Amino acid sequence: MLAYLGPQGTFTEQAARGLAKPDDDLTPYDTVPAALDAVRRGDVDAACVPVENSVEGAVPATMDALASGDPLVAVGEIVLPVRFSILVRPGSTGSVKTVTSHPHALAQVRSWLAKNLPEAQVVPSSSTAAGARAVLAGEFDAAVSAPVAVHHYPLEELATGVNDVEDAKTRFLLVERPGTLPAPTGSDRTSVVVTAADRIGALSELLAELALRRINLTRIESRPTKGRLGEYRFYIDLDGHVAEPAVGDALAALHRHCPETRFLGSYPRAEAGVGKTDDSGFEAAAQWLTKIRTGNGA
Numbered sequence: 001m002l003a004y005l006g007p008q009g010t011f012t013e014q015a016a017r018g019l020a021k022p023d024d025d026l027t028p029y030d031t032v033p034a035a036l037d038a039v040r041r042g043d044v045d046a047a048c049v050p051v052e053n054s055v056e057g058a059v060p061a062t063m064d065a066l067a068s069g070d071p072l073v074a075v076g077e078i079v080l081p082v083r084f085s086i087l088v089r090p091g092s093t094g095s096v097k098t099v100t101s102h103p104h105a106l107a108q109v110r111s112w113l114a115k116n117l118p119e120a121q122v123v124p125s126s127s128t129a130a131g132a133r134a135v136l137a138g139e140f141d142a143a144v145s146a147p148v149a150v151h152h153y154p155l156e157e158l159a160t161g162v163n164d165v166e167d168a169k170t171r172f173l174l175v176e177r178p179g180t181l182p183a184p185t186g187s188d189r190t191s192v193v194v195t196a197a198d199r200i201g202a203l204s205e206l207l208a209e210l211a212l213r214r215i216n217l218t219r220i221e222s223r224p225t226k227g228r229l230g231e232y233r234f235y236i237d238l239d240g241h242v243a244e245p246a247v248g249d250a251l252a253a254l255h256r257h258c259p260e261t262r263f264l265g266s267y268p269r270a271e272a273g274v275g276k277t278d279d280s281g282f283e284a285a286a287q288w289l290t291k292i293r294t295g296n297g298a
């Protein structure tokens with residue numbers, strides 16, 4: 001059983017279908033934290049959640065829900081192109097006074113709305129499909145939705161391809177309770193959350209641990225810890241798999257700086273063939289150390 005940010009017709013449902021095993025049943029949840037808590041409780045085996053968008057950046061609800069509560073780990077990712085349609089009730093002829101959608105979707109059509117529906121009041125919803133459902137219920141005049149939503153809700157497309165940026169993409173994670181890690185593929189990503197101490201150079205010391213080991217950072221985002229003002233967590237994505245010597249060594253180093261470092265998974269990258277780390281020196285050095293320690297070399 002696989003949870004996703006629902007209801008039916010969200011981008012996350014499409015991502016979940018791309019990541020699911022053939023025999024997985026899909027269950028919609030109203031929010032990302034609710035989907036992740038269902039995994040924590042064991043009600044479902046996994047959840048598919050949006051993590052970052054090429055236009056609007058990180059999805060805060062996902063980041064916060066992964067950084068707190070019982071640990072969960074990502075075991076897969078998928079990147080989907082995102083295009084938006086404006087959906088209205090069939091035959092609705094009146095002007096559009098209210099538009100609803102997920103905040104990330106609204107942010108990706110901001111210019112289109114300003115130009116084409118400048119008078120419309122914009123109201124956030126919990127997902128693009130929740131917005132479509134609310135339009136069907138008569139709560140709002142229009143929803144910014146995934147084009148597939150018209151197959152789930154009897155609505156009409158007022159306009160399609162309304163996204164301000166062509167080729168926008170969203171990355172989604174498949175998240176499970178900690179267990180056996182996916183095997184390294186040679187093209188993997190590792191995600192961790194660290195809290196940098198409030199002192200000069202703390203963040204650069206963490207990043208230096210990656211640079212020293214020639215590990216490529218693919219993303220760094222900060223979110224407040226929700227404790228003291230000015231205290232931040234850093235979400236770090238890097239190339240490679242924790243089973244590889246360089247990445248394992250770097251994560252151990254991060255843990256020495258920050259014992260609360262939270263491992264968020266090592267998983268195959270959506271784009272195969274990129275993100276290989278160079279471990280040759282690490283393996284040779286480990287063999288050399290073993291020889292010294294066992295009295296077989298110097």
Ligand SMILES: O=C(O)C(=O)C[C@]1(C(=O)O)C=C[C@@H](O)C=C1
Nearest residue numbers: 010011012050102104127128170
């Ligand atoms: O509301 C949806 O359809 C979602 O799947 C969420 C979400 C997001 O969180 O960014 C996913 C992709 C799009 O960028 C817009 C919304």
